[in-house]
Amino acid sequence: MAFLVAGYERQGATTITFVLRRLVGALPLLLGITLIAFLIVHFIPGDPAQVVAGPDADAATLELVRTNLGLDRPLHEQYAIFLGRLVQGELGTSFQSRQTVLSEILERYPRSLLLAVAALVIAIGVGIPLGVAAALKHGGWGDTFVSMLAVAGLSIPNFWLALMLIYFFSVQLKLFPTFGLESWKHLVLPALTLSTYTLALVARMTRSSLVEALNQDYTRTARAKGLRPLVVTYKHALKNGLIPTITVAGLSLGNLIGGAVVVETVFNINGLGRLTLQAVLARDVPLVQGSLLFIALNFVVANVLVDVLYGLVNPKIRFS
């Protein structure tokens, strides 16, 4: 990460320049991702034209479909056409649905974002207090309990957890719906399922960095000054110990947005993760390129956000 501690520039202006520079710097990366996506879809077994035409198309129909989709052109030409469109802000049209790739993505994005943010809120809202509790009871039973919880959170497969939650809370107790994302009640179980991994990471990260911070000189100094233990813990130790937690939580946002395939599948939520999966399975080249590009963009933005947050949590950190 290319942020540095530096002088006394005006924070606002530098932040904006910093964000812009980071986004522009990500362009080659994003372009590379479209190329990789393009090559992958073309080189894995399975002919996109055959998938569109269906297993029962005769040879003539297959060739018509191939020509109509432009799949008969040489690969470099197909990619050049894609780039040409991209420059004009177009991502092309889905082979399967005949809708524009952008509209397909934008219809699903709010759902994925909502789910990811809800999961992140749970992860932070529960994970940080758990981590703090564990750090304060360092070595005690509470610490052990939180560690066990964290191991469970990291190792229980989402697939299994989701089905268990559906079984108890939806089928048996009828408290929450089994699928969809139409109201806040629909959000509870999937967000809970999706949050577990990040929650465990956040709890562990908070615990270990807080334990470390509590042993630092500045904490000892604060205590020696006679500050109340609560102030020492929260204002001095935790604030400093939060940097790694922010990194973990922030970087996981990108994952939560594009990588919620299992949760989206079990709870039948048509989000970005499933869109991408379906696009790959259907060899829908424009849709694969578009959605991967979009997911990558989310990662880039999440990274930049994390860097900006560092500055907010610790004003000593400046961008250059």
Add this chain to the structure above:
Amino acid sequence: MNRRDNSTPTGHHGFRSFGRLVLLVVAVLLMLPVAAAQSNTLRIGYAATPLNTLDPHRASSMTDGNFMSLALETLVLLDADGSPIPHLATSWSVSDDSLTWTFQLREGVTFHDGTLFNAEAVKFSFERLLDPSIGAPARSEFIVISEVEAVDEHTVRFHTLEPYAPFIASLAHYGGNIVSPTAVQADPDGSSVRPVGTGPFVVEQLSSSQASATLARFDDYWGGSAGIERVTVRHFPEEAGATAALLANEVDLMFRLPVSQVPVVDSVPNVNVLTAPAFTTMYLGFNTAKAPFDDPRVRLALSHAIDVEAIHRDVLRGSAIAHAGPIGPSMFGYDPNLTAPGYDPERARELLAEAGVEDLTIHYMVWDVSDLVRMAELIQSQLAQVGVTLDIDVWEFSGFIGATAEGEMDMYYLTWSNSTGDADIALSSQFTCEQVGSRNRSRYCSEEYDALAVAQRSEMAPEARAAKISDALQHLVADAPWVWLGSQEWIVGVNESVEGYEIHPSGNFYIKDVTKR
């Protein structure tokens, strides 16, 4: 810390606290969504390949065709035993040379956009279907049409390149759905998500997920308006999720319930599991272009070595109909007198010895569905009994259909769905020399068979035609390019509140008269 504790029913104020807790629970429950009780909406879930498009000229899957039937209509319809009955056409006749078909169209039919259904609309729909620039996947089923002529407002004439007896039945294929020319011209790609037809329900939107759709009752439907006001269609990508939705009463009807979920659903009192024979046949195909599978003795030997009954019982849980050949009992051309090779390991060993085949290893391709992998393992153990090794190669479906069309395998599993209820498409598309390299994945090619397959097409008298189909089928069964696994059944989980739903053999939803309690 607040020390007063209201939440435990065992404290000093136990009774009052408990009362409050009950009140709280009741209040929360009242706030929760009432999952059921939208009495006039039929909520259909389906566990199959996701819906791709509702445009009959873009669709390539059976699922697309099935759901199209809610909103779009064909000139003829198949009744429950597969014979064509009037739908948008009221009557038809064929010329003496069997090359011209004349249809009288139903009068007073309007499209969902208010325009009139007439001969021009029929002409437009079929010309779009056949237009090379569209490249409709269903085009190949209608390639026999040379011209569509709008004779007058309500008479349309089809000219065919050759006498083609199954023409009427082929009009029931989803490719033959009639769309509103006005709507298509205004927004050609829009037909994928909002097709405009004449059916009892209007598609409001196929959601961007392409896997769910909402439809509303069409009040001006020519056959009288439907019993339900709204239909929602939603894809369930995960088996257990589909069952949970059915059990939690969040869907009224689960179409294509996976066979593995039947015992769970069966155990619930207010949900019924319906089954009906489908037009879908299952088979194990041989790559007949590759030695030693080019030898009919080897193919017959392997057919004798595979216990189809055990596959039906142990993998498909009895949800299958055994028959020889690719034509099931609910289709025109079915021949009950055909006999499949039958399970006979002894005979299998003899035939293999006769063909001089030893230490045979078969490269078997299948795609990644758990039931199909289990089936492969069962077949593997059966073949081991006759000294044949089955090398199971599990693919992902999109790769699988390409690789099998290229002939990369020795043997493969696949199903074949006929949406016209007539034997012809199977006979002409799956086994003829012309289709090797695309639809004919087993690469079976026999001049003798080709002649038989062609002969039945031009025979206009149904009985004589059935006899000719039977000749072709006998030839096939003797030559064994496929191991005949019989036909699939549709499995549908239906809540008791749904009344009047019956499974159509095509899987299509003719549910105008369905109501919900």
